[in-house]
Amino acid sequence: MTRIVFMLVAVVTTAGVVASLAPASGQADGEAAPIFVTKIPAGYRDWPVISVAHEAGDLNSLGAKLGNDVAIKAYREGKLPFPDGTIIAAVHWTHSPSDENNKVFGRAQSFVPGQHTNVQFMIKDSKKYAATGGWGFGHFNKDGTLGDDALMKTCFPCHAKASRDFVFTQYAP
């Protein structure tokens, strides 16, 4: 399976391996190792919507990007870089046809969330996550397990290509 992971978009991974993701601190070699998010922020499912997204192709994903108070305020005020305390959540589901809706439409055009696949987070803490642009990245599979090492290593290099403080998602008014 080719695994492609980009910018807080859905990835259907094999079962996550909960290992080697503990925060690295006190690095003796002087080079800070990436620190990942290992705990799901409380209450994220109730946060307001920043935007939604459909990733076609192999990802086949529908997503909702949610933001905590700090994130929503920064987005609405157009504030960049995002302030410390910003948390962006990306909830992903499969992009699945709705048989019920399509029957009513009389054509196959309706796609809704099928299975929940994962939820990803970006947490801004310019000191704690200094090694990765001030952002901590987190990936939690649908069973709550963490994304594995190979997956997590792809987060930062890809988000480094975003033109707005490592964030691709824009606010949908």
Add this chain to the structure above:
Amino acid sequence: MTRIVFMLVAVVTTAGVVASLAPASGQADGEAAPIFVTKIPAGYRDWPVISVAHEAGDLNSLGAKLGNDVAIKAYREGKLPFPDGTIIAAVHWTHSPSDENNKVFGRAQSFVPGQHTNVQFMIKDSKKYAATGGWGFGHFNKDGTLGDDALMKTCFPCHAKASRDFVFTQYAP
């Protein structure tokens, strides 16, 4: 232009005609006329996500379905019919390719909200909206104008085909 309108999904209408949508009361003929929602519920953009949707075909829409406290509680508890006070919002945007994301992906697969097209509401009040299954339907174009008569007349007959108290959208966990 063929106008197809179904189940709180996006519709790009021509400029809405703000007329003939005032609440009908005191009907002399004994038959209750449909009452539509003519005011956007305050704060809806901050409500939690019920689900998201992609309607392909002519609609070409990405949507976020949001719920007020009553709606979210009813959804999470699986409570049917929805209690009075339930409000469901459906925010719609065009389903538009993201050039920025696609450049990073290296392929055309990323779709995000383009233009905001409209926002629609279903408000449960079993007495006020008795003529339409206890639900008041509302449609607001991107400029804030109301959906026209022809559009509004399509809401109820279509939602009557839904199997869960006139509501198509299911909660996405």
